[in-house]
Amino acid sequence: MTQRVTFISDASPDRALVQLLRERGFDVVIETATVANEQLAAWAPDLLLLEIADASAGIKILKRLRADQELKQTTIVVIAEWGTGQATLALSNGADAFERKPINASQLVVAVEQLLRPSTLVMTAGVTED
Numbered sequence: 065m066t067q068r069v070t071f072i073s074d075a076s077p078d079r080a081l082v083q084l085l086r087e088r089g090f091d092v093v094i095e096t097a098t099v100a101n102e103q104l105a106a107w108a109p110d111l112l113l114l115e116i117a118d119a120s121a122g123i124k125i126l127k128r129l130r131a132d133q134e135l136k137q138t139t140i141v142v143i144a145e146w147g148t149g150q151a152t153l154a155l156s157n158g159a160d161a162f163e164r165k166p167i168n169a170s171q172l173v174v175a176v177e178q179l180l181r182p183s184t185l186v187m188t189a190g191v192t193e194d
Contacts, residue, residue, distance in 0.1 A: 066091045067180050070109035072125065073097065074116050081169040088173055097125060108134075110180055113172075114159070115143040119150050123157050130158035139179050143167060 069090045071077045074097040085092045093109070097116055112129065116122030122142065129135050139160045144150035146164040154162055161179060163172050 067110040068093060068108065069111045069113060069176060070095060071113045072099075072115070073113075074118070074121070077115070078167045078169060081167055081172055084169050084173045085176065088177065090176070097121065109138055111139040111141065111176060113141050113143060113176075114154075115165075119144070119148065119153060122150070123153060126154060126157050126159060141172075141175065141179070143172075 067090055069085055070093045071082065072095050077094050082092050082094065112135075114122060114126060114129075116125060122144070126140065126142065129138070129140060140158065141161045141163055142150070142154035142159040143163050143165060144154065151162040151164070161175060163175060
């Protein structure tokens with residue numbers, strides 16, 4: 065069964081990240097923060113990646129996600145600048161994990177796999193050496 069990752073961002077999502085997630089077998093949906101506020105229950109994601117520059121707007125979305133009965137159990141990973149307090153704020157408001165900017169696509173894909181496929185052996189997203 066293909067797992068769905070929804071990427072909610074107020075900027076252009078990291079193309080390398082989206083490509084790596086798709087290569088690893090995830091169905092990736094990209095939405096804007098505006099759509100996220102309007103259509104929360106319409107999705108059936110296994111994991112949400114939330115990247116919102118404005119911390120207060122991101123926390124509002126996070127709280128709405130956690131309040132929605134359809135999304136209450138969905139894994140949420142917040143992506144934000146380290147050292148801004150966003151990690152603590154996000155985790156204390158219901159995020160399951162935090163990844164810092166700038167995004168390291170390979171590292172984030174491994175984190176997504178560990179969160180969604182904990183019982184399988186997770187290999188690095190990089191190229192193997194010959």
